[in-house]
Every structure is written in C-alpha cells, then in structure tokens.
Amino acid sequence: MQLSLLQGMVGEGELRLLQGVLDAVRTGLFVFDAGQRLVLWNHWMEQHSQQPAGSVLGKSFAELFPEMVDGRTHIALRAALENSFSSLLSQTLNKSPFPLYATPADLALGQRMQQAVHIMPLQAAGMPRHCLVQVSDVSMAVARERKLREQALELESQTLVDGLTGIANRRRFNVHLEDEFRRAKRNASPLSLIMIDVDYFKDYNDNYGHQRGDSCLAQIAAALAGQLNRSRDLVARYGGEEFTVILPDTTADGALQVAETMRCEVEARQLPHEYSGVAPHVTISLGVSTVVPDLLSTTGGLIHAADRALYQAKRSGRNCVVVYADERPA
Structure with a gap:
C-alpha cells in the first residue's frame, strides 16, 4: 500500500x-x-x-x-x-x-x-x-x-403440527378453516367438515396405558390422512382423541363418502380394543356438516353442526357416520 x-x-x-x-x-x-x-x-x-x-x-x-x-x-x-x-x-x-x-x-x-x-x-x-x-x-x-430465518420457519411449522401424530394441530385447523370459509363464501361453493371421535378411548387408555394410547392415535391419524388426496383437504387433531377434516368444494354426499371411507379404514386396521362397547377393535364415530356460506354463516355454526352430528352418531351406537342437514342430524 x-x-x-x-x-x-x-x-x-x-x-x-x-x-x-x-x-x-x-x-x-x-x-x-x-x-x-x-x-x-x-x-x-x-x-x-x-x-x-x-x-x-x-x-x-x-x-x-x-x-x-x-x-x-x-x-x-x-x-x-x-x-x-x-x-x-x-x-x-x-x-x-x-x-x-x-x-x-x-x-x-x-x-x-x-x-x-x-x-x-x-x-x-x-x-x-x-x-x-x-x-x-x-x-x-x-x-x-439466514440460519435464524430458517429456525424461525422451522419453529413456526412446529407450532402448526401436532407433536404426537404429525398431522395439523388445532391452531392450523382454525387458520385453514377460516381461509377456506372465506374462499367458499367468495365462490358460493360448498364446504364440508367432519368431526371424529375415537370410540371408548378412555377405556383404551385406562387398560392399555398411555403409551399404547398414543400409538393408537398416531395410527388413526395416519389412516385418516391417507384418505385425502387434494392439496386443500386437511385432517387435524382437534384435541385428545378428537380429529377433524376440512373438505373444500365438497357436497354433503361427497363428505359422507369420505367419512365412511375413513371409518372403514380405521376399522380395517384391527387395532385390538377388548374394552370397547362396540367391537373387539378400535372404531370411530363421525359427524358431517356442509354449508355454502352466506352473509349469516359462520365457521362456528359449521363446527357446531358437525359436533351435533357426531353426538348423534355416538347416541346411535357409535362406529357410524351421521350427516347434519336441515337443522337436524340425519
């Protein structure tokens, strides 16, 4: 220099x-x-x-x-x-x-x-x-x-995934349902929701232990997710032994078919459940609701309808699908 x-x-x-x-x-x-x-x-x-x-x-x-x-x-x-x-x-x-x-x-x-x-x-x-x-x-x-950005994205993705089953968690479900509800309202298209409950799961946990119970939930999640093929369909763990499925652009008949396929797939896994009041293996009950959103429709109403249908499925003997329609489960 x-x-x-x-x-x-x-x-x-x-x-x-x-x-x-x-x-x-x-x-x-x-x-x-x-x-x-x-x-x-x-x-x-x-x-x-x-x-x-x-x-x-x-x-x-x-x-x-x-x-x-x-x-x-x-x-x-x-x-x-x-x-x-x-x-x-x-x-x-x-x-x-x-x-x-x-x-x-x-x-x-x-x-x-x-x-x-x-x-x-x-x-x-x-x-x-x-x-x-x-x-x-x-x-x-x-x-x-760059590393911090990657870690932030990884952390964000983890906050949207259920740690036990690897599918979407409740937070991801809420966000996705709001997005699809707005899309359905803009396009005047049907949006279907399936609420799912594992039959007699408390008895399963009490008798087989929580480790077996966790494994059971993971296998059920895999069975449900395997029946979805479209990118905007979503299966999520709603909480405990409850799952939910969002089906955009799907009529009540279409959602019924998906729900029945899921019920059969879980039953076909033949996961032993000697303490079930339904069958010697693990089964699920499903409630379906469908809406073409208008100005008065809400996501809460859609969830409530699916939940009522699920309640009716449990009262009807479990291991079945009930579709909510015309203000009453059918």
Missing part, C-alpha cells in the same frame, strides 16, 4: 503510524481522487482481492472494475466526488459488488464474500475532493441471519 496522498502533509513518523493503522484494520479501505483514480489501497484489500497495491494504484475505476461502470456503486462514487454525498449501499441489492474473496479457495470457486459498502466524500483544505470506499465482510452475519 502507498500513502502518496499524504506525503508532504504529515511527518515521517505519523505517516508510518497511519500506514500501520491502515494495515491493521480488518476492513477494506481504498480512496479515489477527483479523476476516479485509485490513490490508496490498504492491506485488507490486497489480501482479499489478491492484487497488491503496486499493481492497482493509479488505475481508474473503469480499469479496475469494468463490469461495475455505471452501476449502483459507480453512481454512488460519482455522487461522493461531484456532490459530496455519502452512500451506504443496500446489502440486499448489492450483496457482493466488489470481486473480493474470503479465502483462496473461494477465489478458485468464484464465490465472493458478502459485503457492506460505505462510500464517503473526503475533503481536506487545499486539496481536491477525494472519495473513501469502506468494505466490510458480512458473510458470517448474513449466514447467521
């Missing part, structure tokens, strides 16, 4: 001290004169550009960075020289403007470091205006930020 810019203006000792400071700082510093020619290039720049000061000093911006001419960085440099404007380049828009590399291996791969660039005018008495460019390596900060 050379300090010809300051020779004759400071003493020899101060010049050496300043050069030591510039060589020690862990950031890139380089200066252009009023003619956009490079007059200072510190050790950090030598190290990360793989270009010694002697090979670049005196060259113009266009000679050094031909691909950057008239780009954002060049415009900011001209604004500093001509109008004394400072610029802090957006890291989002200018991730790696200068050909700088953290390691020789990165240079071989053409992988530039992530950079924060600050361009500042320099004005000293009796001298034409110069421009200082400061470059910092923010690769680690960017990587940390």
Whole structure:
C-alpha cells in the first residue's frame, strides 16, 4: 500500500503510524481522487482481492472494475466526488459488488464474500475532493441471519403440527378453516367438515396405558390422512382423541363418502380394543356438516353442526357416520 496522498502533509513518523493503522484494520479501505483514480489501497484489500497495491494504484475505476461502470456503486462514487454525498449501499441489492474473496479457495470457486459498502466524500483544505470506499465482510452475519430465518420457519411449522401424530394441530385447523370459509363464501361453493371421535378411548387408555394410547392415535391419524388426496383437504387433531377434516368444494354426499371411507379404514386396521362397547377393535364415530356460506354463516355454526352430528352418531351406537342437514342430524 502507498500513502502518496499524504506525503508532504504529515511527518515521517505519523505517516508510518497511519500506514500501520491502515494495515491493521480488518476492513477494506481504498480512496479515489477527483479523476476516479485509485490513490490508496490498504492491506485488507490486497489480501482479499489478491492484487497488491503496486499493481492497482493509479488505475481508474473503469480499469479496475469494468463490469461495475455505471452501476449502483459507480453512481454512488460519482455522487461522493461531484456532490459530496455519502452512500451506504443496500446489502440486499448489492450483496457482493466488489470481486473480493474470503479465502483462496473461494477465489478458485468464484464465490465472493458478502459485503457492506460505505462510500464517503473526503475533503481536506487545499486539496481536491477525494472519495473513501469502506468494505466490510458480512458473510458470517448474513449466514447467521439466514440460519435464524430458517429456525424461525422451522419453529413456526412446529407450532402448526401436532407433536404426537404429525398431522395439523388445532391452531392450523382454525387458520385453514377460516381461509377456506372465506374462499367458499367468495365462490358460493360448498364446504364440508367432519368431526371424529375415537370410540371408548378412555377405556383404551385406562387398560392399555398411555403409551399404547398414543400409538393408537398416531395410527388413526395416519389412516385418516391417507384418505385425502387434494392439496386443500386437511385432517387435524382437534384435541385428545378428537380429529377433524376440512373438505373444500365438497357436497354433503361427497363428505359422507369420505367419512365412511375413513371409518372403514380405521376399522380395517384391527387395532385390538377388548374394552370397547362396540367391537373387539378400535372404531370411530363421525359427524358431517356442509354449508355454502352466506352473509349469516359462520365457521362456528359449521363446527357446531358437525359436533351435533357426531353426538348423534355416538347416541346411535357409535362406529357410524351421521350427516347434519336441515337443522337436524340425519
């Protein structure tokens, strides 16, 4: 690096001290004169550009960075020289403007470091205006930020998934039902809901233990989810041994068919349940409700109707499907 810019203006000792400071700082510093020619290039720049000061000093911006001419960085440099404007380049828009590399291996791969660039005018008495460019390596900060974003997304996804069964949880159900309800109202299309309860599940837990009970719920969840093929269909754990299924663009007849298929699939698993009052294996009861939403319709009304149908299914002997219609379960 050379300090010809300051020779004759400071003493020899101060010049050496300043050069030591510039060589020690862990950031890139380089200066252009009023003619956009490079007059200072510190050790950090030598190290990360793989270009010694002697090979670049005196060259113009266009000679050094031909691909950057008239780009954002060049415009900011001209604004500093001509109008004394400072610029802090957006890291989002200018991730790696200068050909700088953290390691020789990165240079071989053409992988530039992530950079924060600050361009500042320099004005000293009796001298034409110069421009200082400061470059910092923010690769680690960017990587940390990316990792934090990924962790936040992972955490968010976990808050929408039931930890036991791996299907949607109650929160995801609520959000999805509101979305599909608004869509159905806009399109005047049917929206169906199935409420599901595992028959005599308390007796199952009491006699087989909670570990077997958890395994049973996970298998039921898999059986229910396996019957859904459309991307907007959703099966969720509603709470305890209750599940619910959202079926957009589905009539009551269509929902009845899906519900009956689910009932049969769970029964076909033949999960032993000696303490059931219905069958020697695990069974489920299902209540179905359907609505084409209007101005008076609510998601609460749809849930209430499906819940009433489920209650009627339990009263009717369990291991069956009941559809709610015309203000009464049918």
